[in-house]
Amino acid sequence: MHELSICSSIAKIVNRSANGRPVRTIHLQVGQLRQIVPETLVYCWGLVTADTVLDGSILEVDRIAAVVTCQSCGQIREVGAHPNFSCTGCGGTHVEVTSGEEFLITTLDLAEVQEHG
Ligand SMILES: [Zn+2]
Structure with missing residues (x-):
């Protein structure tokens, strides 16, 4: 299950960013085209x-819809649940994926901490 190794990577990045501060929520953007x-x-x-x-920290996954832009007629559309990468406007196949391949940590919500010293 590759989600396990993905989570290990996320944990490493979060630990580095948080630098010892307690993390409450991790916001993640995952494109629809990612097999996740x-x-x-x-x-x-x-x-x-x-x-x-x-x-105890929470992973908040924000799913990003796949969007393709036709290079022939300029039509922009969401791919939907059943990806079909030809253009519904002109029937062309020169479409470019402009969204849906995201995989990034957008923000970390840190828990309130009392400063010592
Ligand atoms: Zn088109």
């Missing part, structure tokens, strides 16, 4: 972060 099931990712996050500093 958000529910599985959230489940694996729980496994990967158990008994670590990130234990």
Whole structure:
């Protein structure tokens, strides 16, 4: 299950960014074209972060719809659940994927901490 290795990578990045501060929520953008099931990712996050500093943090997955732009007629459309990459406007196949391949951590919500010293 590759979601496990993805979660390990995310945990590394989050740990580096948080720099020891407690993290409450991790916001993630995942494009539709990525072969990633958000529910599985959230489940694996729980496994990967158990008994670590990130234990109890929440992974918020923001699914980004796949969008293609036709290079012939300029039509922009969402691909939908059943990807078909030819243009519905002119029938052309010169379409470019302009959205849907995202995979990035957008923001981290840090828990309030009392400053010591
Ligand atoms: Zn077209």
